[in-house]
Amino acid sequence: xxxxxxxxxxxxxxxxxxxxxxxxxxxxxxxxxxxxxxxxxxxxxxxxxxxxxxxxxxxxxxxxxxxxxxxxxxxxxxxxxxxxxxxxxxxxxxxxxxxxxxxxxxxxxxxxxxxxxxxxxxxxxxxxxxxxxxxxxxxxxxxxxxxxxxxxxxxxxxxxxxxxxxxxxxxxxxxxxxxxxx
Amino acid sequence: xxxxxxxxxxxxxxxxxxxxxxxxxxxxxxxxxxxxxxxxxxxxxxxxxxxxxxxxxxxxxxxxxxxxxxxxxxxxxxxxxxxxxxxxxxxxxxxxxxxxxxxxxxxxxxxxxxxxxxxxxxxxxxxxxxxxxxxxxxxxxxxxxxxxxxxxxxxxxxxxxxxxxxxxxxxxxxxxxxxxxxxxxxxxxxxxxxxxxxxxxxxxxxxxxxxxxxxxxxxxxxxxxxxxxxxxxxxxxxxxxxxxxxxxxxxxxxxxxxxxxxxxxxxxxxxxxxxxxxxxxxxxxxxxxxxxxxxxxxxxxx
Numbered sequence: 001x002x003x004x005x006x007x008x009x010x011x012x013x014x015x016x017x018x019x020x021x022x023x024x025x026x027x028x029x030x031x032x033x034x035x036x037x038x039x040x041x042x043x044x045x046x047x048x049x050x051x052x053x054x055x056x057x058x059x060x061x062x063x064x065x066x067x068x069x070x071x072x073x074x075x076x077x078x079x080x081x082x083x084x085x086x087x088x089x090x091x092x093x094x095x096x097x098x099x100x101x102x103x104x105x106x107x108x109x110x111x112x113x114x115x116x117x118x119x120x121x122x123x124x125x126x127x128x129x130x131x132x133x134x135x136x137x138x139x140x141x142x143x144x145x146x147x148x149x150x151x152x153x154x155x156x157x158x159x160x161x162x163x164x165x166x167x168x169x170x171x172x173x174x175x176x177x178x179x180x181x182x
Numbered sequence: 183x184x185x186x187x188x189x190x191x192x193x194x195x196x197x198x199x200x201x202x203x204x205x206x207x208x209x210x211x212x213x214x215x216x217x218x219x220x221x222x223x224x225x226x227x228x229x230x231x232x233x234x235x236x237x238x239x240x241x242x243x244x245x246x247x248x249x250x251x252x253x254x255x256x257x258x259x260x261x262x263x264x265x266x267x268x269x270x271x272x273x274x275x276x277x278x279x280x281x282x283x284x285x286x287x288x289x290x291x292x293x294x295x296x297x298x299x300x301x302x303x304x305x306x307x308x309x310x311x312x313x314x315x316x317x318x319x320x321x322x323x324x325x326x327x328x329x330x331x332x333x334x335x336x337x338x339x340x341x342x343x344x345x346x347x348x349x350x351x352x353x354x355x356x357x358x359x360x361x362x363x364x365x366x367x368x369x370x371x372x373x374x375x376x377x378x379x380x381x382x383x384x385x386x387x388x389x390x391x392x393x394x395x396x397x398x399x400x401x402x403x404x405x406x407x408x409x410x411x412x413x414x415x416x417x418x419x420x421x422x423x424x425x426x427x428x429x430x431x432x433x434x435x436x437x438x439x440x441x442x443x444x445x446x447x448x449x450x451x452x453x454x455x456x457x458x459x460x461x462x463x464x465x466x467x468x469x470x471x472x473x474x475x476x477x478x479x480x481x482x483x484x
Binding site: 012015016019020023024026027028031032037038040041044045048049051052053107108109110111112115126127130131158161162165 | 187188190191192193194195197198199202203204205206207208209210211212213215216262266
């Protein structure tokens with residue numbers, strides 16, 4: 001995507017072309033940030049709307065702008081709704097349940113479900129790190145916070161993931177499943 | 183214990199997003215959302231602007247509104263699309279008027295009709311090949327009005343709620359195609375309280391007989407195509423708006439081997455403002471004579 005301003009105004013068609021290439025990936029990020037495809041789509045629409053507002057004079061990386069907006073919207077929305085507190089409660093009670101028949105595939109799904117129960121910033125850090133494959137420094141820039149905050153949020157999020165995986169593994173080992181072999 | 187949680191998390195993310203596709207035309211959609219928001223703001227700014235705002239909102243809601251979606255068009259999976267369509271239809275059921283432009287072609291020639299459906303209210307006008315109205319009929323679950331333009335007569339019948347057409351006789355997904363075909367038989371479908379245009383579309387969508395078949399340009403928009411399998415007795419295809427997920431066109435074709443016939447309904451969804459609701463009323467032209475309802479006043483629906 002060209003980012004120079006050699007042509008004074010960018011057309012909506014140009015934004016549409018960019019989105020035709022990158023919207024899927026950005027929607028994936030949004031869906032992972034929100035835990036819902038529909039909400040993710042709404043979030044991306046809002047972000048695109050914000051980009052559109054400044055598009056004609058926009059001088060920068062649209063994907064970076066959209067990614068940053070998605071993260072901010074997800075964190076702000078989560079904060080406003082106070083959802084993470086509710087989800088933390090759920091985390092303590094419901095998510096430690098381990099299925100009877102553990103499997104690697106189920107664990108992958110469970111980890112993604114757990115991702116959505118994490119506080120918004122931890123979730124955003126993990127999505128940026130493991131989905132967008134950004135470094136801590138890049139993630140810090142996207143989130144507008146110090147690198148140390150990203151590192152601590154990431155490690156707290158991963159620690160929760162590991163707790164779940166350990167429980168899973170123990171249950172699998174007890175049942176003679178795949179966990180024993182690792 | 184040696185689980186690579188990070189790798190498993192990545193795999194889980196990949197699995198979750200594997201079939202998630204962004205709808206085409208997101209910039210245009212955002213543009214419209216912005217316009218709608220601005221229009222809503224202007225409503226609060228002053229009552230003088232209210233009428234203009236309503237017009238903008240209606241224009242935004244119309245799936246037939248033109249917008250281009252350059253670039254590659256993604257394929258969206260059937261389950262996701264049908265879920266969104268069913269959800270959109272559920273929302274549309276109490277909130278929007280379905281307006282259909284129907285074209286039927288077969289061995290007997292081509293006819294056109296306009297139809298409206300809103301809750302239990304409906305109306306259908308059939309036109310001659312010269313574009314003149316031939317019959318105008320409509321009503322609710324309790325009244326039925328028919329205007330015969332050829333005979334310059336009109337008739338009204340009350341208490342027709344018990345009159346049920348095939349829509350109410352067909353259950354489940356056995357007659358999904360029949361549900362769609364009822365779209366083209368307004369009296370029989372809408373005359374039954376259980377079968378508005380929205381309900382018929384919802385039945386057809388929810389039956390699971392349609393599969394997503396890419397995107398096609400319909401009336402200027404890059405619509406998502408849902409179609410029946412090639413072995414179906416009646417070929418049925420529905421195009422839905424990528425913006426609203428409401429059906430914008432329905433086509434049914436006769437089975438191979440039978441006389442070729444095709445029926446097309448182009449659908450627009452209208453806000454139930456007074457101007458649009460007026461379309462649901464059958465006007466009695468001046469000078470037309472009222473006659474008792476009977477066999478001589480033939481309803482047009484087959």
